[in-house]
Amino acid sequence: MTTVPQNHLSSKNAAAADTKNLSTSTLYQLLQNCIVPASSANAKFANWSKTFHCVPLMVFEPSDIDQCRLIFQLARREGKTVRIVGEGLSPSDLACTSDFMLRTNRLNKLRVVDPEKQFVVCDGGIKLEDLERELATHQLALRNLGSISMQAMGGVITTATHGTGIEFKVLGDDVLSLSLLLADGTLVYCSRRENEELFKATLCGMGSTGLVISVQIRVEPAFRLRESQETRPFDDILENLHEIVHQAQHVRLWWYPQNKSVRVCSADRTTEPEQPDVNARGFLPVFLTHHLVEFFLFLARFLPFLAFYIARYVAWMESAPKVVVGESGSILRTDCRFAQHTTEWAIPYERTKECLLYLREWLEQEPYTTDGTYPHFPIELRFSAPDDIWLSPAYGRRTCWIGIIQFKPYGLPVRYQELFRRFETIMTSFSGRPHWAKPHSLGPAQLRPLYPHFDDFVRVVERVDPHGMFRNECVRRHIFGEQGSAVDPRVYKLYRP
Numbered sequence: 001m002t003t004v005p006q007n008h009l010s011s012k013n014a015a016a017a018d019t020k021n022l023s024t025s026t027l028y029q030l031l032q033n034c035i036v037p038a039s040s041a042n043a044k045f046a047n048w049s050k051t052f053h054c055v056p057l058m059v060f061e062p063s064d065i066d067q068c069r070l071i072f073q074l075a076r077r078e079g080k081t082v083r084i085v086g087e088g089l090s091p092s093d094l095a096c097t098s099d100f101m102l103r104t105n106r107l108n109k110l111r112v113v114d115p116e117k118q119f120v121v122c123d124g125g126i127k128l129e130d131l132e133r134e135l136a137t138h139q140l141a142l143r144n145l146g147s148i149s150m151q152a153m154g155g156v157i158t159t160a161t162h163g164t165g166i167e168f169k170v171l172g173d174d175v176l177s178l179s180l181l182l183a184d185g186t187l188v189y190c191s192r193r194e195n196e197e198l199f200k201a202t203l204c205g206m207g208s209t210g211l212v213i214s215v216q217i218r219v220e221p222a223f224r225l226r227e228s229q230e231t232r233p234f235d236d237i238l239e240n241l242h243e244i245v246h247q248a249q250h251v252r253l254w255w256y257p258q259n260k261s262v263r264v265c266s267a268d269r270t271t272e273p274e275q276p277d278v279n280a281r282g283f284l285p286v287f288l289t290h291h292l293v294e295f296f297l298f299l300a301r302f303l304p305f306l307a308f309y310i311a312r313y314v315a316w317m318e319s320a321p322k323v324v325v326g327e328s329g330s331i332l333r334t335d336c337r338f339a340q341h342t343t344e345w346a347i348p349y350e351r352t353k354e355c356l357l358y359l360r361e362w363l364e365q366e367p368y369t370t371d372g373t374y375p376h377f378p379i380e381l382r383f384s385a386p387d388d389i390w391l392s393p394a395y396g397r398r399t400c401w402i403g404i405i406q407f408k409p410y411g412l413p414v415r416y417q418e419l420f421r422r423f424e425t426i427m428t429s430f431s432g433r434p435h436w437a438k439p440h441s442l443g444p445a446q447l448r449p450l451y452p453h454f455d456d457f458v459r460v461v462e463r464v465d466p467h468g469m470f471r472n473e474c475v476r477r478h479i480f481g482e483q484g485s486a487v488d489p490r491v492y493k494l495y496r497p
C-alpha cells in the first residue's frame with residue numbers, strides 16, 4: 001500500500017452515525033477498557049517541566065478510531081470538552097483541561113512506508129523517537145527535528161514545532177496529508193489539494209480542529225550529519241551573521257551574553273564515517289556539565305548573582321572547538337539539561353541583528369532594573385524558512401527563533417515571570433510571534449495583525465467544531481480572547497500532584 005487509505009473513510013463515517021443511537025450507559029460500557037482509572041498516574045496530568053498541572057474529569061487512552069468516536073459522542077452528550085494530548089511536553093498549559101482528556105499514546109502505529117516516493121503514513125499519536133527507530137530499519141529518516149524526539153507526531157505538527165536551518169521550514173510543512181476526526185465523529189481527509197483550508201488550519205491548529213488520526217509525511221533516505229562547533233565572540237557573530245546562518249544546512253547559535261560569546265553549531269549532510277563526541281561521555285564530563293551545574297543553580301535560588309558565573313562556567317566548559325559525525329537524529333537533538341521555564345519567539349530574520357543588539361543592552365541592565373532575576377543560559381537562536389501554514393509563527397517570512405530559559409534545579413521553583421514579561425515586550429516590538437506551545441500573554445487583538453489568516457483560522461475552527469469541543473482554556477484565552485479566572489494562565493499552576 002503506497003497511499004493514504006482513504007477508501008475506508010466512508011465506511012468509517014457510517015460508524016459516526018451509529019454512536020448517536022447508543023445509550024449513555026452503553027457508551028461507558030464500551031469505553032471501559034480505555035478509561036484511565038483514577039488511581040493511575042495517567043489520570044492526572046503534568047507537563048514535562050512540571051510547570052502546569054491538571055486533574056481532568058476523565059482521562060481516556062483509546063486504541064482505535066471507534067473508541068475515539070465514542071469518547072466524542074459521550075462528550076457531546078455530557079456537554080464536556082475534549083483536550084487531545086500527545087506526550088504532554090508543552091511548556092505552557094496548552095495540553096491542560098478540567099474536562100475530558102484524550103491521550104493519544106495508544107494510537108501509535110507506523111502504517112505505510114514508501115521508500116521510493118519517500119513518505120510514510122503514521123498515526124498521530126506515534127512518538128517521534130519510535131517513528132525514527134522504525135524509519136531507520138527502512139534506511140529512512142525525518143528531514144529535520146527539534147531539540148528532542150520525545151513528542152508525539154500530533155503535538156509536533158499542531159504547534160509548528162521547528163528545528164533549525166534557514167532553508168528548512170517547520171516540521172509540519174513536511175506533512176503531505178492528514179486524516180482528522182472531527183467533533184461530530186466524521187473522519188475527514190485533507191491535504192494541500194483537498195480540504196485545503198482545514199489542512200492549513202490543522203497544521204499548527206493546537207488540536208482545536210479535531211483529532212489527527214493519521215499523518216502522511218515526507219521522509220528522506222537516512223543520512224549522517226557532520227557538525228562542527230566553535231565558540232566565537234558575540235561581536236564577530238553580529239558582524240558575520242548572514243554568512244554564519246548560511247554556512248551550513250542546520251545552524252544553531254547558543255548565545256552566552258554573560259561571556260560575550262556564542263557557540264556556533266553548524267551541521268551538513270555527509271558520507272563521512274561516524275565520529276562520536278568521546279569527550280562528552282563518562283562520569284566526569286556528566287558530573288561537571290550536569291550535576292555541578294544543577295547544584296550551583298540550586299544555590300543561585302538564594303544567591304541570584306551566581307547565575308551569572310554559572311553561565312560563564314558553562315560557556316567556558318563548552319568552548320573547545322569540536323567536530324562530530326553521527327546519524328541525523330543524534331546530531332539534531334540537543335541536551336535540554338533540566339526542567340525549565342521557557343518562552344520562544346519568532347522574529348523576521350531580517351531584524352535579527354537589530355534585535356540582538358537591543359537584547360544585549362537589555363540583558364546588561366536586567367538584573368539591576370527589575371526584580372533582580374539573573375537570566376539563565378544559553379539564549380538559543382535558530383532559523384527557518386517561510387511557510388504557508390496559517391498560524392505558523394514562520395508564516396510568510398524567514399524567521400529567527402529566539403528562546404530563553406530559566407532552569408528549575410531539582411524541579412524547584414525559580415523566578416522567571418518578570419524576566420519573560422520584559423522579554424515578550426521586546427520580542428513583540430520586533431514583530432515577534434510567540435511559539436504556541438510556550439507561555440506568552442498575547443490575545444486575538446495582538447495576534448490578528450501578526451497573522452494574515454487569523455480570522456480564517458477562527459472561521460474554520462467554528463465551522464468544524466461549532467460547539468467548541470476541542471477548545472481548552474489556553475485556546476479560549478489566546479485565540480478567542482476569553483478573559484477571567486476560568487481561563488487565567490495560572491489556573492493550572494495551582495494544583496500540585
Ligand SMILES: Cc1cc2nc3c(=O)[nH]c(=O)nc-3n(C[C@H](O)[C@H](O)[C@H](O)COP(=O)(O)OP(=O)(O)OC[C@H]3O[C@@H](n4cnc5c(N)ncnc54)[C@H](O)[C@@H]3O)c2cc1C
Pocket residue numbers: 048049083084085086087088089090091094095104124125145146147148150151152153154155156158159160161162163205206207208210211212213336435437
Ligand atoms: C524539552 C523540550 C524541548 C523542546 N524543543 C522544541 C524545539 O526544538 N522546537 C520546537 O519548536 N518546540 C520544542 N518544544 C516544544 C514541543 O515540540 C511542543 O510542545 C510539542 O507540542 C510537544 O509535543 P507533545 O506530543 O508533547 O504535545 P502536547 O504537549 O501533548 O500537545 C501539544 C498540542 O498538540 C495537540 N495535539 C497533540 N496530539 C494531537 C493529535 N493527535 N491531534 C490533534 N492535536 C494534537 C494538543 O491538543 C496540544 O494543543 C520542546 C519542548 C520541550 C519540553
